[in-house]
Amino acid sequence: MSVGMAAPRAPYACDPERSRGRLFDEPPAKARSPFRRDCDRVIHCTAFRRLKYKTQVFVFHEGDHYRTRLTHSLEVAQIARALARRLGLDEDLTEALSLAHDLGHPPFGHAGERALDECLKADGGFDHNAQALRVVTALEHRYPDFDGLNLSWESLEGMVKHNGPLTDKEGRPVGLYRDRGIPPGIADYNRTHDLELWSFASLEAQVAAISDDIAYDAHDIDDGLRAGLFTVDDLRVMPLTAGIIAGIAKRYPDLDDIRRGAELVRDLISYLIDAVVSETQRRLDAARPKSVDAIRNHDEPLVAFPPEPAEGEAMIKIFLKERMYRHPRVMLVMGQAESVLFDLFGRYQQAPHDLPAEWMPPKGEGAESEAGRARRIGNFIAGMTDRFALTEHQRLFASTPDLR
Template identity: 90%
Template sequence: MSVGMAAPREPYACDPGRSRGRLVDEPPARTRSPFRRDCDRVIHSTAFRRLKYKTQVFVFHEGDHYRTRLTHSLEVAQIARALARRLGLDEDLTEALALAHDLGHPPFGHAGERALDECLKAHGGFDHNAQTLHVITALEHRYPDFDGLNLTWESLEGIVKHNGPLTNKAGGPVGRHRDRGIPPGIAEYNRIYDLELWSHASLEAQVAAISDDIAYDAHDIDDGLRAGLFSIDDLKVMPLTAEIIADIAGRYPDLDDIRRGAELVRELISFLIDAVVAETRRRLDAAKPASADDVRKHDGALVGLPSEAAEAEAMIKIFLKERMYRHPRVMLVMGQAESVLFDLFARYQQSPHDLPAEWMPPDGEGAGSETGRARRIGNFIAGMTDRFALTEHQRLFASTPDLR
């Protein structure tokens, strides 16, 4: 098979012709598979467009060349499609999941998520994955017959379970949900439309999840270099990046640092993609799944990195955490960003009439439960872009941090 050619779809891939369908039944599209239709709906959603002005690491106005949630999602989709093609999976479903995975992220990246989680602590907390599900099943208002995007079951389960099962078969929370329980938004929706939270997701979803990690590693190195938070030579403390840097120096001894950094990022992505393909094929050969349902019932993830590459990838994450995410400059800006969201949440709770008319509690300020009102405010804030949050803060408060 020629390089770049699509592999035949394997029996363990999700088959659009055998989709479990949609919560609200719709006639099939004339020219698109159900999964291609899902992907197109994500691309045309309002929430997807808003990712353009949502922080990845650097607030949008700190520079035009840093990643945003939108460019991050596009890079995840590119990596995910490459993996899906080589593994014989459904590329449309894989792309839909990669593009949708961050739709629930609030403004200001993980700082915004921490702030909203604290604001909603007494009301179930905030989880960006649960928020993504809420966006695509309720908050998008584009279609005459339903709220949300009415995506296929396979897309919904992939969005909710791409990092693994949320419960055991008895319904008890597992993994990172063991201490706090299943996020309310996921638990409530699962009672309406059973996403089988106890099982693994499809290979397409597992590919989207690992592509997110690969994209983070590569583009955060690129953005960190561009921002001057560390140098290429600083990356030599890790064996994998040191080996790649040495190889680049051997091939291009006079290359400038900008091109050296770009070549490093390309080689790192290629290395990790190749490692995922090799390890996933090894696991598939051992498990021999004959269908997508066999993948779901397997006792572990089938997409992954071999141990040596996984250790190298973990070292990159540790480096980025220490040298980038916890850099004093980044921490200062993110601390100020958290204060913006704390201020907005408190103001809307105290003065609901400061909310836009469509977000005000129904039938006046006192209607509904306290939890219902708080989560309504959380939904509004989570949908904000960085710049809209700052504009709202400027409208409602005498002083707003510059976040630079």
């Protein structure tokens, strides 16, 4: 098969004709598969549009050319579809999961997540994957017969488990959730609609997860170069990027730094995609799965980097953490952003009448618990864009950080 051609559908790919269905039964679409329908519903939902004004690393008004959650999600989807096509997977499901993976992120990137996690620590904390599940199962109000988007079981499973199982077969939390437990948003929903938290997700979900890593690495390098936080030559400290930079110098010895950086990003993405295809195919050849259930029941993820590229990719993350995410300029702005969300959360708790009417406590349903009130406020704040959070802060407080 030549490069770029789609592989035939693999027997272990998710088959839309064999989907486990939706929580609420609906007639099938006339011209779309269940997974294409899921993808379209994500694209048209309100939470997806809000990603345009949610921080990736830089606050939105740092400049128009930096990534936002929306542009990042589109780039993840492009990479994921390329991988799915070469591996014979369902591209529509892969795209749906890629576009939906950041729906639960609050304003101001990871700073916002830290702030909400602290505000909600007595009520299970804040987890962006659990929040994404809330968005697509409860918080979107677009359909007359149900809350949420009523996505297929395969899409919900992939959103929750794209990074691996959340529990063992006895229901004990594992991995990231071993100490804190399963987030309430996932645990509560799972009691109604079992997503089999003990198993791995489909290859489509695993592809979406690793595509997120590839996009982060390459495009955060691009944004960091554009912001002047480091130079192309600074990236020579890592063998992986040093090799790519040397190859660019041989092909284009007189290239300016802007084009050199862009070429580096393109070559890095291509290298990592090829590496994932190679390692995933090797693991599939060894495991010889015959169905998607064999993928779910396997004892390790099957989509992965080979050892050497994995080491190189990990070094990029360390470099970006030190030179970009913890850069004094970024840290100052993110610290101020956290204070904005702390202020808003406290204000809404003390003065609930400051909330919009649609976010006020429901009437005629008895007294609301403290946990219920905190989660409702958290849901409202998590849905804010960066600029709406700042506008609300300006409305409610005498002084608001400039975040520049």
